[in-house]
Every structure is written in structure tokens, then in C-alpha cells.
Amino acid sequence: MKMLKDESGSSLLFEYILFSLICIGFFMVVSINSNEIFIQRPNEVVMEDEMSDIGNMMSTLITDIYLILPDNGKIETEYRIPEKVGKETYIINADIAYTDQIIEVVSSSGKTVRVTIGGIATTMPINGTVSSSSTYHMISYDSTR
């Protein structure tokens, strides 16, 4: 019962030390994790977005080319892509699985985003690999080959 009635608190100095220790501890935890929280995670999200954006761009481009293919002739088109997503260079793989065209965007750390165009591969399959750090990127089609 004595504890309940005792109304005196800790001394001002002790409280000051206690409070600063708690604050310093909190600050340390935050600063140790800040790289993960403020840099890594947003970068992840941004990379995911940008890679699927690039994959979608490639599939739109391929569909557009497919729409205007000449019966006898050829198309060559140069396109521009950003050199880096997030902070990494990346590779675009064009592959075929059964009747589907697959466009795979792989970053240098191994993060992968795949975009599929269903059914197009039987008519106009596209194969090839593009590295984002090279200067020119091109899709070409030749009906005579």
C-alpha cells in the first residue's frame, strides 16, 4: 500500500537520462533499417513496375508489327529502352512456348518479369536477346527467310 500512496517520481536527471537512452535506441533501430525501408523496398516496387512496363511495350510493338507485316518484304524497326531499371541493367529475352510468345525481362540481380502474347508464335515467332546496355536495339522481319 505504500507504493500506491507514494507520489514522488524519479529525479529530473534520472528521467532525462532514461528518456535520452530510449530515444537513442529508437533512432539506432530506425537508422540501421532505413536502407531497407526507404531505399530497397521502393526500388523493388519501381523495378517491378518498370520491368513490366518494358515487357508490355515489347509485346505492343510486336503486335503492331504483326498487324502490318508485308507478304513479300521486310520490316526493320529500331526502338529505345531505358538503360537501367532501378539501379540495374537488364536483358530482354524473346522466347516461344507452344503457341505463345513470351517476353522475359531479367534484371542483373535475377529479378524476372514475364509477359505473354497468346497464340502469336505460330504465325510470327520472335527469338532473340537484347541487353539494355547496348546502343541499338532492333526487331526485324523478313518474309523471304
Add this chain to the structure above:
Amino acid sequence: MESMKDNTNGQWIILSGLVISLILIGLATLANQAVIAGYHSSNAALEFPKESIRELNSHTRDNARIIKDLTLHINSTSNDTVPFIYEGLFKNYSEQIEGLYALHGETADLTLVSVNSTNGTVNTSDIDMIFVNITYFDGNTYYSSRPEIIEVNE
């Protein structure tokens, strides 16, 4: 005035104001980064001159038919042969198209290859197949159709 100056209450409100403003700055920076990223990557699909090429193609097809009708019309009052008149009219058309595309900074080239007919009589209304070479270039995209086969008897 004196009492306001001496009143030192409300430290927490001031402090929380500071904390909230710092949080807002942090959020604004993050939002900014997310907006900037992924902004410029999907340009190429818009740059691809799909409509220009399709138009060039369909205009040529349409005009090949119109030129055939015109040719037969002119031929009925002229001594020139059908292929000769057709060539002249097509040359006019291709010059105009090349001029129009050049205005947009695109190179289009239309060349008449041959006027054909399945039964071999080119000098009458029997002509049914026109071979045209179509070439297009806009600096990024090269398109060529050699030859584009156009059927003109409907």
C-alpha cells in the same frame, strides 16, 4: 502580450507539428521517386509508325483501283496503250504521296513494277493485278514490300 510571451505550455503540439512536417517531407520524396520512375520506358510503342505504314498501303491499294478506272476511261478516247496511261497516272500519284510523307519527315517510295492480266491481254479492261514496290523509312523503322500485289478487278 506579456502573458502570451510567458506562457510556455503546448510543447507537445509544437513538437508533433515538427514530426508531422518531417513525415510529410519524407512521403513527398518517396512519391516523387515513384512518379519519376517508369515514366519514359513505354515510348517506343507510341513511336512505331504503324498507322503511317498501314495508310500508305491502303491508299496505294485504293488508288491502284481508281487509276485503273481512270486509265480505261482515258484509253477510250486516246491512242496510248493501257499500261502507258497507267504508268503515267501512277507516277503522278506516287509523286504526290512522296511529297505528303516528306512533309512529315518520312520517306515513302512507290514504284510501279508491272501491270498484269491473267489472260495475257494487258491492253484491255482485263488488267487485274498490279505489282507495286512500297518502301517506307522514318529514321527508326524501315518497311518494304516488294512487290505488293494489288488485285484491281472487283
